[in-house]
Amino acid sequence: MDGKIIIEIRELTKFYEEQVAVDHLSLKITEGEVFGFLGPNGAGKTTTLLMLLGLSEPTSGKAWVCGFDPTRDPLKVKRVVGYLPENVGFYDDMNAAENLKFVSRLNGIPDDQSAVKIDEVLKIVDLQAEPRKKVGAFSRGMRQRLGIAEVLVKEPQVVFLDEPTLGLDPEGSSQMLELIQSLSRDKKITVFFSSHLLDQVQKISHRVGIMIKGSLVAVGRIDDLAKEKLGIGQERYTLEEIYMKYFKEG
Amino acid sequence: MGLLTICRKELADHFSSTRFTLLFTLILMVSLVTAYMVGTSMRDELKEVAKPTFVFLMLFTSSGKLFSLISFIAFFGPLIGIVLGFDAISRERSARTLSKLISQPIYRDAVINGKFLAGAITISIMLLAIVLLISGLGLRLIGIVPGPEEILRLALYLVISIFYISFWLGISILFSVSFRSMATSALAAIACWILFSFAVPLVAAPLADAISPVDQQTVASNPQLLVQHEQTRKILSLFSPMTLYSEGTTTILDPLRKTTQSLLLMGPMERLSISRFQSPLPLSQSIYIVFPHLISLIAITVVCFAISYIAFMRQEIRST
Numbered sequence: 001m002d003g004k005i006i007i008e009i010r011e012l013t014k015f016y017e018e019q020v021a022v023d024h025l026s027l028k029i030t031e032g033e034v035f036g037f038l039g040p041n042g043a044g045k046t047t048t049l050l051m052l053l054g055l056s057e058p059t060s061g062k063a064w065v066c067g068f069d070p071t072r073d074p075l076k077v078k079r080v081v082g083y084l085p086e087n088v089g090f091y092d093d094m095n096a097a098e099n100l101k102f103v104s105r106l107n108g109i110p111d112d113q114s115a116v117k118i119d120e121v122l123k124i125v126d127l128q129a130e131p132r133k134k135v136g137a138f139s140r141g142m143r144q145r146l147g148i149a150e151v152l153v154k155e156p157q158v159v160f161l162d163e164p165t166l167g168l169d170p171e172g173s174s175q176m177l178e179l180i181q182s183l184s185r186d187k188k189i190t191v192f193f194s195s196h197l198l199d200q201v202q203k204i205s206h207r208v209g210i211m212i213k214g215s216l217v218a219v220g221r222i223d224d225l226a227k228e229k230l231g232i233g234q235e236r237y238t239l240e241e242i243y244m245k246y247f248k249e250g
Numbered sequence: 251m252g253l254l255t256i257c258r259k260e261l262a263d264h265f266s267s268t269r270f271t272l273l274f275t276l277i278l279m280v281s282l283v284t285a286y287m288v289g290t291s292m293r294d295e296l297k298e299v300a301k302p303t304f305v306f307l308m309l310f311t312s313s314g315k316l317f318s319l320i321s322f323i324a325f326f327g328p329l330i331g332i333v334l335g336f337d338a339i340s341r342e343r344s345a346r347t348l349s350k351l352i353s354q355p356i357y358r359d360a361v362i363n364g365k366f367l368a369g370a371i372t373i374s375i376m377l378l379a380i381v382l383l384i385s386g387l388g389l390r391l392i393g394i395v396p397g398p399e400e401i402l403r404l405a406l407y408l409v410i411s412i413f414y415i416s417f418w419l420g421i422s423i424l425f426s427v428s429f430r431s432m433a434t435s436a437l438a439a440i441a442c443w444i445l446f447s448f449a450v451p452l453v454a455a456p457l458a459d460a461i462s463p464v465d466q467q468t469v470a471s472n473p474q475l476l477v478q479h480e481q482t483r484k485i486l487s488l489f490s491p492m493t494l495y496s497e498g499t500t501t502i503l504d505p506l507r508k509t510t511q512s513l514l515l516m517g518p519m520e521r522l523s524i525s526r527f528q529s530p531l532p533l534s535q536s537i538y539i540v541f542p543h544l545i546s547l548i549a550i551t552v553v554c555f556a557i558s559y560i561a562f563m564r565q566e567i568r569s570t
Contacts, residue, residue, distance in 0.1 A: 053353055055567060078355040085353070089346025105255040106354040150350070 003030040006158060006190050007052065012061035014047050021047045023214035024061065029192060031157075034184045036205030037194040038243060044214040045194035046086065049160045052192075053083055066157055079107070082151030086162040088143065092136030096127050096146050099135055100153050107154045114153065121149040125179060141172030148179055152187075159183065161193035165200055173197075177204050202239040210246050217246050252356025256364030257371070264334060264372045273333055274376060277326060278383070284319050285384040288312055289391030296392065304505055304530060306396040307403060309388040311503045319384065320503065323377075323411055324496040328443045330376065331418025334369045336436040338362075339426040339562065349567055362423070362562045366555060369419045374412050381408055399505075399533055406502050406537070410544060413551050414495045418443065420554035427562045450490035458483035488543075491550060498543035505530035507539075 007029040014022040022044040029035050037045050050056035052065055054074025062069065068076040090099050097118050104114035122128040125145040135146065144164065151159050164180065165173040181204050183189045195201050201208055202222060209219040218225055226237045229245050264270050288309055296305065310319045339362070342348040352358050381404060389395065396404070421442055425435035464479045487493045501507045537544075 055349070055352060075355045075357070078353060083350075083353040085346070085349045087346055088350060089348075091347060092345065102255070102259060103350075103354065106252055106351070106356055108251050108355070154354075 003032060005029070006031045006066055007192065008064045009048075009052070010062045012048070012051060012063055013059050014044070014051060014056065015059045020214050022051070022058075025211075025214075025216050027209060027216060027219060029190060031190055032184060032188050033206045034180065034191040034204055035193070036201035036208040037192065037211065038196065038198065038201055038208055038239075039194070039211035040196060040247070043211045045211055046162055048211075049083070049162055049192075049194065052160065053077060053081060079154075080157045082154055082156035082159040084147045084151050084159065084161045084164060086166060088147040088150075090135040090138075090143065090146060093134060095132055095134055096122060096138075096149070097131055099146065100150060103150050104153050109154070117153055117155075121152045124152065124182075125149045126175075139172075141168050141175065144168060144172070144176060145179065148176075152183075156189060158190045158192065161191065163195055164193055165195065165197055173200065180204055198239045198243055208239070210243060212247060217249075218242075252354070252360035253364045253367070256351075256356075256360055257368045260365050260368030261371060264368060269333055270372070273330060277330065277376075278380060280322060280326075281319055281380050281384060282387065284317065284322060285309055285387050286391070288318070289388055293392050304397075304400060305392060305394050306385075306388060306400045307503045307505075309384060309392070310404075310407070311500060320407075320499050321496060324414075324492050324499075325447065327411065327415045327495075328418040328447065328492075330373060331369070331415045331420075332422040332436070332439040332443060334372060335365075335419040335422035336426055336439050337432040338365045338369070338423045340430060340432045340435055341426075343430065344432065352567055358563060359559065362427075362559055366416075366419065366423060369423070370412065370416050373415045373419065374408075377408055377411050377415070402533055403502055403505075403536075406533075407499050410495065410499055410502065410547065413548050414491065417491055417547065417551040417554055420551055420558060424554060424558035424561065427558050427565065446490045447492040451487050451493055454483050454487035454489075457486050488546070491547065494543050494547050498540040498547065501536055501540045501543075505533075505536060507531075507536075 005028050007027070009025055009027040012022055012025045013020070025044075025048060037048070039045050047056060051058045052063055052070055054070035054077050057071060063071075065077045066080045068080075070077045091102070094102070100118045100121065101111070101114060104118065105111070109117070119128070122131075125148050127142060127145055127149065135143065138146065148161075148164075151161075161180065165176050168176060177200055180191055180193065184191050184206075205222070207219065207221050208225070210217050218229075220228075222239055222242070225242050229242050230237055292305070292308060292312065312318055339348070342351060342361075348361075351361055385396070385404070418439075422435065422439040425438045426432070429435040429438065458479055462475070462479045462482045464475050469476050531539075
């Protein structure tokens with residue numbers, strides 16, 4: 001991949017008491033790419049995302065997001081990064097637009113500007129049909145899409161998505177994947193997302209990283225990894241096979 | 251910016267919530283009924299009598315048939331604070347909005363400051379409304395306009411009450427930071443309320459007996475012991491914010507009270523001269539008497555909020 005490095009992680013380590021959550025992680029991500037971050041539950045994916053946002057302090061190591069150090073300048077990082085946590089929550093007694101308006105205000109966007117933006121992002125995530133409906137009555141797929149809208153409303157350069165398709169039905173998750181792809185394609189936003197649903201990662205990622213027990217065991221384009229690990233080039237392979245190979249070794 | 255946004259949203263939430271409406275209605279009703287009772291009984295008593303000074307303040311301090319307004323606020327004010335704050339942080343946590351909130355470009359303390367500020371504003375509006383309503387009712391019932399000093403005293407009373415209820419707001423926010431479940435934090439806050447408002451004043455007397463015992467024979471030879479005992483009891487009872495508050499406010503609202511001591515040791519001549527020159531204290535002197543009370547009340551409010559602030563800032567917040 002060519003292009004500007006937008007996220008650089010160098011020897012990032014996080015200990016929870018004696019337990020290592022992230023172990024000397026080094027990684028570079030270029031602008032505009034969709035990076036899939038794979039690993040079983042508890043591999044340290046969320047912890048890495050939290051450290052990149054400055055919400056959690058690394059035990060050692062450094063990271064730069066859009067040129068800012070999240071530990072020192074968390075506010076600057078948060079201004080340019082949109083984060084969709086796993087199982088995102090909303091204020092259920094407000095409707096979609098009100099939730100978005102609140103987030104816009106927190107980002108310092110004046111109400112007259114945000115109104116236009118909110119209409120626009122609601123259209124992108126296909127939630128414009130029911131402007132009066134309270135978020136409490138939303139389905140899981142709708143909530144997840146509203147989460148994407150909330151991330152987009154601040155016009156980020158980078159988005160972190162933590163398990164964005166978890167618990168969605170097939171239609172909902174393909175809609176979600178479509179949406180994630182369009183972020184990179186149409187808006188040139190760098191997408192860094194974690195997941196353990198391998199076929200989905202394979203569908204949309206430019207590159208993947210596989211994380212097991214806190215360390216990054218592999219990183220690269222899927223076909224490169226396949227060549228390296230399975231020794232197959234042109235044949236059919238799935239990410240799952242590669243992943244299981246790494247997983248058994250790890 | 252973040253602070254104001256959060257404060258604004260919290261205010262909107264408070265004023266539209268059912269529990270706030272219920273509580274406010276309840277307190278308003280009780281206050282109005284009390285004020286009405288006091289007002290009518292005062293009107294009857296004041297007939298054909300030369301009007302004493304500071305009649306207006308008696309609307310708030312005299313107890314009518316049941317209790318005075320200030321003792322009512324002393325008892326139930328804490329509940330307002332607790333209701334406004336017990337789920338401040340834990341609600342965000344259980345709705346999973348907390349991690350989203352702090353991943354926005356705002357300082358983390360904006361969240362807790364905004365919530366405390368919104369709570370304090372709500373309390374102020376509520377108390378101001380109650381005091382103004384009662385004043386209005388009082389004006390109609392007894393037909394006496396409050397003088398400037400009375401208004402000042404009322405304003406001071408209002409400020410102290412806001413601090414007092416904000417203390418309880420701080421306590422309940424502290425619990426909402428430390429406990430994950432809203433029910434636990436509500437219960438803990440109510441337990442604290444019962445302990446400090448009801449148990450401490452009750453326990454103070456037996457504890458004082460234990461610490462500095464008095465018996466009839468020794469007291470006769472050494473009255474100093476009695477004073478000592480009384481002082482111990484007093485110090486112990488001041489551990490209750492409610493005692494702090496009610497002693498502070500009654501002195502502020504009642505210019506004739508010259509001390510917060512309940513035990514006065516004086517000879518018959520002294521007593522005579524005191525009753526002969528029974529005149530109201532100027533406001534500055536009233537403040538002077540209860541200055542320690544007021545400072546302690548403000549101090550515990552600040553300390554309590556500071557603890558929850560630190561606890562919140564150091565907490566690791568994860569989405570799961």
